Amino acid sequence: MFRVAARDPGPVGAARHRAERSRRKWTAIGIATVLAIVLGAGSAVLIVEKGGLAARLVGPYLERRASGHRVLIERAMGFVARTLVRLDRGETGPVQNDPN
Numbered sequence: 001m002f003r004v005a006a007r008d009p010g011p012v013g014a015a016r017h018r019a020e021r022s023r024r025k026w027t028a029i030g031i032a033t034v035l036a037i038v039l040g041a042g043s044a045v046l047i048v049e050k051g052g053l054a055a056r057l058v059g060p061y062l063e064r065r066a067s068g069h070r071v072l073i074e075r076a077m078g079f080v081a082r083t084l085v086r087l088d089r090g091e092t093g094p095v096q097n098d099p100n
Helices: 010-051 055-066 071-089
Strands: none
Touching: 010 055, 055 071
């Protein structure tokens, strides 16, 4: 039988291979991150709904737990806490005075 020698990809081929491998790695990391966020949000909704917890109580708890962590985590939990409180209390619009 004939043996075909492995072809050296050269510097351009090797760089392309590294770039493709890096792109696949970051794609997998991105998918895993989105999946974790979706599962976390779903779990939080399930716990709040099934546990009978008030969202206005969970919001401040999340802010306390996130304090002292990285800025990204603190800001994200602050957003989630404000959203939970707003959803629990309802949208508060401008007060309309009755002219009568």
